[in-house]
Amino acid sequence: MNLNQPKTDLKNLTQEQLVRYVESLGHPSFRGRQILAWIYKPGITDFAQMTDLAKEFRAVLAESAFISRFNDSMVECSRxxxxxxxxxxxxxxxxxxxxxxxxxxNTLCVSSQVGCAMGCTFCLTGTMGFRRNLTTAEIVNQVCAVRDWALAHEKGSLTNIVFMGMGEPLANFERLIDAISIFTEQRGLDFSNRRITVSTCGLVPQMQLLGDQTDVNLAVSLHAADDVVRTSLMPINKRYPLAELIEACRTYRQKRRKRIMFEYTLLEGINDSDADAEKLADLLLTVPCKINLLAVNPAGDSTYKSPGPARVLRFQKILRDRDFTVFIRQSRGEDISAACGQLAGKGWDAEKVEPSAVVAAPTPTEVGKES
Ligand code: SF4
Structure with a gap:
């Protein structure tokens, strides 16, 4: 073993990669599957606690690898x-x-990048610019940390994961695919594919790859039914205009007859008129889909205004009259800047965070007891 090599974070590895890693250390493949179960079932991060592995092998692992977890976290609870x-x-x-x-x-909205390069004008994360992609471990550790917190605070189990936090998940494609693999592996976090949703602003080539490689749900942030308005809101529309995006949605490989979810944020005077609703209905005519409407959460210095409830209901009615399944989503967590489009990693030093809300991640033993 080369001691100058950095240690491998095993949370970056899918089951298949972990098996190959263990084989490269001269051990049989089933040891990789055993280790995966230790990492994700009781949440073990210390090889010494993996009691069904030989002592010598545990020592080898400790020399060459580690298992990360988030230790430095802050928690803020909304009303x-x-x-x-x-x-x-x-x-x-x-x-x-x-x-x-x-x-x-219990749905967890996870981040896939620090910041975002897509620059959607209504989104605070977009104003941060792109800082970097998250590693697979950093994606997975969000779920592990919140799962442990929820158990320790008697909030129940996580049931759904949505990639709607900071970043464009399809722009961090390989790590996204690896994280989904860990989420869905039986010895991993054991989520069903139908409980996982990836939301994209419309990276067409990666959408097709996602459909080929996974069976998770796809959500597409649409927000406008004509190219001029959409490009003004979402610069990605210049690269993949609506005709191309909708064709990719129409041909998206959805197994088990699932439907694509379109997200449509209503912005007063910009995309919320009766004519906009009719245009949206025309656009989505050939795509098996559901539509989520959300009145914008004004974020930062944004000048966008939220339409009133009557306008949102009227927009929904027009679409329903055209036989679409349409939901109105209520914003959650606005008072702690946790609603859609409000995430910017600025909460750390916020004075409003109660010290009592700061919760250390439980130790592996505590997690073991809870589960
Ligand atoms: S809406 Fe999504 S894709 Fe657009 S800037 Fe925000 S995080 Fe990025």
Whole structure:
């Protein structure tokens, strides 16, 4: 073993990669599967606790590898029950995840990048610019940390994961695919594919790859039904205009007859008229889909205004009259800047964070007890 080589973070590895890693150390493949189960079931990060591995092998692992976890986190609770987590990464960058409890589910909104290069004009993350991609481990550790926090605070299990936090997940494609693999592996976090949703602003080539390589749900941020308005809101529309995007959605490989979810943020006077609703209906005529409407959460110095409830209902009615399935999403966590488009990693030093809300990640033993 080369001692100058940096240690491998095993949370960066899928089951298949972990098996290959273990084989490269001269051990049989089933040891890789055993280690994966230790990492994700009881949340072990210390090789010494992997009691069904030989002592010598555990020593070899400790020399060459480690298992990361988020130790430096801050938790802020919204009046409406949403919980925002800020995690400080090893290089000092901060990312955020949001837990959204509902009657029948606990959804975690995870980040895939620090900042975002896509520059959507209504989104605070977009104003940060792009800092870097998250590693697979940094994506996975958001889920592990929140799962442990929720168990320790009797909030129940996580049921759904949505890639709608900071960053464009399809722009960090390989790590996204690896993270999804760890989420869905039985010895990993064991989520069903239908409980995972990837949301994109419309990176057409990667959408096709996602459909080929996974069976997760796809959500597309649409926000306008004509190219001029969409380009003014989402610069990516210049590269992949609506005709191309909608064709990619129409041919997206959805197994089990799932439908694409279109996200449409309503901005007063920009995309919320009756004519806009009709245009949207015409655009989506040939795509099996559902539509989520959300009145904009004004963020930062944004001049966008939220339309009133009557306008949102009217927009929904026009679409429903054209036989679309349309939901109105309520913003969650606005009071802690955790709502859609409000994540910018700025909560760390916020004075409004109650010291009592700062929660250390539980130790592996505590996690073991809870589970
Ligand atoms: S809406 Fe999504 S893709 Fe657009 S800037 Fe924000 S994080 Fe990036």
């Amino acid at each position: 409406d029950g949403a919980v925002k987590f800020a995690f400080r990464l090893d290089d000092g960058e901060i990312i955020e995840s949001v837990l959204i409890p509902e009657e029948d589910r």
